[in-house]
Amino acid sequence: MTTETTDTAVEAPLFGPESEFSALFDDPRWALAMIRATVLEAAHPQIGAALVDNSTFVAHPWRRLRNTFLSMRRMFGTDVAEREREAARLNRLHARMSGSDSRGRAYDAMDRATRAWVVATLFESAVTMCRLSGQPLDQGTMERMYAEYRTFLAALDGDAAELPEDLNDFWRYFDRVVENELENTEAARVILYRLFDHLPAPALLAGAPTLWAAGRAVAGPLLGAITVASLPEPYRRRAGLPEMPGAQTLMQGAYLTAGLARFLPDGWISAESIIEVLSLSPGSDDPRARTVAALRARMKRASALIRLLTPLGGDAGPGPAPSAGTGEGRRSAGEFFRQVLDQTGDGYLDWPDLAAMARELSTRLDLDEPEESRLYDAFAAWWRELQAALDTDGDGRVSADEYAAAIPSLAGPALIRVAEVLFDATDKDGSGSIDADEHRTLFRTAFHRDLNPTDGAYGRSTFVGDFLSFMSGRRTSTPYDPLLADA
Numbered sequence: 001m002t003t004e005t006t007d008t009a010v011e012a013p014l015f016g017p018e019s020e021f022s023a024l025f026d027d028p029r030w031a032l033a034m035i036r037a038t039v040l041e042a043a044h045p046q047i048g049a050a051l052v053d054n055s056t057f058v059a060h061p062w063r064r065l066r067n068t069f070l071s072m073r074r075m076f077g078t079d080v081a082e083r084e085r086e087a088a089r090l091n092r093l094h095a096r097m098s099g100s101d102s103r104g105r106a107y108d109a110m111d112r113a114t115r116a117w118v119v120a121t122l123f124e125s126a127v128t129m130c131r132l133s134g135q136p137l138d139q140g141t142m143e144r145m146y147a148e149y150r151t152f153l154a155a156l157d158g159d160a161a162e163l164p165e166d167l168n169d170f171w172r173y174f175d176r177v178v179e180n181e182l183e184n185t186e187a188a189r190v191i192l193y194r195l196f197d198h199l200p201a202p203a204l205l206a207g208a209p210t211l212w213a214a215g216r217a218v219a220g221p222l223l224g225a226i227t228v229a230s231l232p233e234p235y236r237r238r239a240g241l242p243e244m245p246g247a248q249t250l251m252q253g254a255y256l257t258a259g260l261a262r263f264l265p266d267g268w269i270s271a272e273s274i275i276e277v278l279s280l281s282p283g284s285d286d287p288r289a290r291t292v293a294a295l296r297a298r299m300k301r302a303s304a305l306i307r308l309l310t311p312l313g314g315d316a317g318p319g320p321a322p323s324a325g326t327g328e329g330r331r332s333a334g335e336f337f338r339q340v341l342d343q344t345g346d347g348y349l350d351w352p353d354l355a356a357m358a359r360e361l362s363t364r365l366d367l368d369e370p371e372e373s374r375l376y377d378a379f380a381a382w383w384r385e386l387q388a389a390l391d392t393d394g395d396g397r398v399s400a401d402e403y404a405a406a407i408p409s410l411a412g413p414a415l416i417r418v419a420e421v422l423f424d425a426t427d428k429d430g431s432g433s434i435d436a437d438e439h440r441t442l443f444r445t446a447f448h449r450d451l452n453p454t455d456g457a458y459g460r461s462t463f464v465g466d467f468l469s470f471m472s473g474r475r476t477s478t479p480y481d482p483l484l485a486d487a
Contacts, residue, residue, distance in 0.1 A: 021149075045183055052185075054355065063360070094110050120173070222250065340484050349397065416468065
């Protein structure tokens with residue numbers, strides 16, 4: 001490597017619009033690279049165990065995608081204070097994730113070597129996506145990009161010592177981890193063989209389950225095959241991952257096709273806009289809602305046509321219609337359990353589900369450490385209350401049947417405390433009521449709704465009552481659906 005290349009790597013901006021990361025972030029190939037990187041992360045025993053126990057990526061993949069996108073935007077932006085604040089938030093989040101896997105091996109989301117592997121997969125997958133699409137990065141560009149990712153790790157851990165300084169050493173490090181440490185974990189199998197086949201519709205398509213099921217039936221297996229084919233050969237061999245005939249050609253074709261987006265005018269593709277539109281819920285007051293409503297109407301007509309021509313029985317998907325017998329605007333107990341309470345999608349209610357709710361609320365409301373801790377403590381108290389009231393067989397978790405048999409127990413004193421903590425976090429001036437600006441901030445920022453209180457203020461009792469009505473009354477079409485129920 002020449003001195004000129006080294007100097008360029010040092011002098012190039014590591015964050016902001018001129019960074020290598022920013023140049024690739026709105027690239028459609030990045031979606032394929034992110035899926036690949038996620039599988040490589042999940043194949044690490046510690047990360048895989050943490051994902052299975054704590055993550056909402058199965059039940060709420062679109063929400064997870066949105067949060068990951070926003071976090072990376074903050075971490076790679078030019079605002080140093082915002083980067084430090086986001087790094088502190090991520091560290092608090094990871095510090096709450098530890099335990100053991102099915103084989104009794106301990107995991108800790110704050111383990112430095114494990115966190116370094118996450119960053120390594122992002123960098124390596126970005127390099128690989130360029131190579132597979134016929135646009136390999138030159139050495140200088142790779143050097144600059146690697147420096148950005150090492151600085152990203154340093155922002156989280158205080159230094160980047162867990163990743164080699166030299167790029168050539170990095171490739172030896174990456175190959176060693178792939179060959180010696182990665183496994184065919186449960187989390188990797190879920191992503192490859194369950195998530196793609198059962199991917200819930202984003203909020204935009206929730207009203208057209210048949211259309212979504214038809215598209216997923218075609219795209220799901222293809223995405224799985226493309227991802228498997230793109231993984232490092234040593235890992236595919238050790239994990240025994242089957243590769244369908246023609247998968248390599250299909251994978252290269254997918255990357256090459258996505259790479260053609262470079263010929264589009266600048267600004268035509270925006271990852272932020274795409275994710276935000278997909279996240280719009282049916283009742284959203286977002287200015288783009290009219291366009292979305294028109295699209296949804298067309299999708300429903302297409303869905304009805306597909307249903308007539310090729311019935312796809314059994315895959316109802318998360319539609320907006322209430323179940324028979326539940327009344328207008330209400331979910332059945334089973335729907336509420338699956339869509340709201342079971343955040344991790346494992347079929348049970350336990351602490352990771354409520355921790356996921358606290359994490360999502362803290363993220364959307366952008367809470368600082370004291371308020372975030374209060375919210376987690378309130379949810380922890382609620383879990384202890386629920387466990388005592390609903391866990392009749394004593395297995396440490398609540399099944400759907402146990403929940404359905406004791407629904408009124410949901411609205412105990414601890415849940416009221418959760419609502420009060422949320423109210424206090426929103427009532428910034430401590431006036432005892434949420435004024436119009438605070439109300440707008442809460443529902444626009446956290447829930448993507450423009451809901452204005454009729455009397456100009458939103459009192460504590462009204463706020464608490466609305467939250468309890470959602471969490472125990474199982475009402476749909478409330479401001480909280482986009483936060484805790486929409487995929």
